[in-house]
Amino acid sequence: xxQTTGTGKYERLLERCKSLEPVxxxxxxxxxxxxxxGAIEAGELGLITPILVGPAAKIEEIAKAAGIHxxxxxxxxxxxxxxxxxxxxxxxxxxxxELLMKGSLHTDExxxxxxxxxxxxxxxxxxxxxFIMDVPTYHKVLVVTDAAINIxxxxxxxxxxxxxxxxxARSLGLEKPKVAILAxxxxxxxxxxxTLDAAALCKMAERGQITGGVLDGPLAFDNAISKQxxxxxxxxxxxxxxxxILLVPDLEAGNILAKQLxxxxxxxxxxxxxxxxxxxxxxxxxxxxxxRIASCAVAVLAAHARRKRP
Numbered sequence: 001x002x003q004t005t006g007t008g009k010y011e012r013l014l015e016r017c018k019s020l021e022p023v024x025x026x027x028x029x030x031x032x033x034x035x036x037x038g039a040i041e042a043g044e045l046g047l048i049t050p051i052l053v054g055p056a057a058k059i060e061e062i063a064k065a066a067g068i069h070x071x072x073x074x075x076x077x078x079x080x081x082x083x084x085x086x087x088x089x090x091x092x093x094x095x096x097x098e099l100l101m102k103g104s105l106h107t108d109e110x111x112x113x114x115x116x117x118x119x120x121x122x123x124x125x126x127x128x129x130x131f132i133m134d135v136p137t138y139h140k141v142l143v144v145t146d147a148a149i150n151i152x153x154x155x156x157x158x159x160x161x162x163x164x165x166x167x168x169a170r171s172l173g174l175e176k177p178k179v180a181i182l183a184x185x186x187x188x189x190x191x192x193x194x195t196l197d198a199a200a201l202c203k204m205a206e207r208g209q210i211t212g213g214v215l216d217g218p219l220a221f222d223n224a225i226s227k228q229x230x231x232x233x234x235x236x237x238x239x240x241x242x243x244x245i246l247l248v249p250d251l252e253a254g255n256i257l258a259k260q261l262x263x264x265x266x267x268x269x270x271x272x273x274x275x276x277x278x279x280x281x282x283x284x285x286x287x288x289x290x291x292r293i294a295s296c297a298v299a300v301l302a303a304h305a306r307r308k309r310p
């Protein structure tokens with residue numbers, strides 16, 4: 001990913017966080033340089049108060065070798081990554097942490113602890129992933145969902161995926177987020193299930209089964225992003241040309257889209273998992289520092305929004 005893009009969209013998110021107090025965050029198994037540095041840097045910026053969960057001796061050894069100053073950062077002992085995931089989730093259940101952050105363990109390992117029936121962080125919602133993307137050629141932050149967790153979501157899954165993304169966008173300060181429901185075409189076609197799902201989601205929003213957003217679909221990608229393309233096709237839409245959220249048909253389409261934006265359009269992407277009791281910060285070793293910090297900033301805004309809700 002481009003290290004120097006910097007369009008100011010992420011920076012505005014950070015600006016909004018300056019007036020907020022740091023959020024206690026359980027960091028699961030930060031046993032690799034970039035994972036540990038990301039958590040500590042977010043702490044130094046006043047976004048989070050990291051609680052490092054993992055083998056203390058190993059964490060201290062990595063910090064010393066990398067020149068990372070842990071200071072008074074709390075470390076909770078856990079002998080290995082599986083135990084660290086379980087312990088980090090337990091800290092959230094106990095109310096000691098309001099955010100969960102992935103360290104250097106596999107995503108599946110962390111989410112396994114999150115969805116554990118008796119000891120996890122399940123809610124009535126399906127868990128879903130969002131990429132919060134800063135695309136240099138687009139005029140605002142763009143949320144792409146779901147490109148990482150739900151492989152082939154059915155209509156009921158898409159309701160939760162959509163609602164999760166809308167709730168997040170509202171926590172970022174958007175009063176009525178616009179959702180473009182993507183398909184290959186902009187017309188409903190019984191041979192293309194994604195178009196039927198899009199039409200159903202729009203009707204469900206009209207009936208109050210999805211709340212807080214403005215939905216339109218099916219929309220092909222060009223119609224969703226370009227007002228001019230939509231007008232040429234004769235599409236009258238409050239969403240076309242100005243979506244905040246792109247709801248993709250399935251994981252493959254979403255993953256390809258997000259990576260195209262990253263590698264062809266030099267977009268930065270922050271990652272969060274939604275639908276659990278708390279937002280989960282997902283970062284990877286290939287993420288830029290800017291992306292890692294943006295992931296924390298978005299999670300902090302979401303956590304503070306949750307405090308205001310009953």
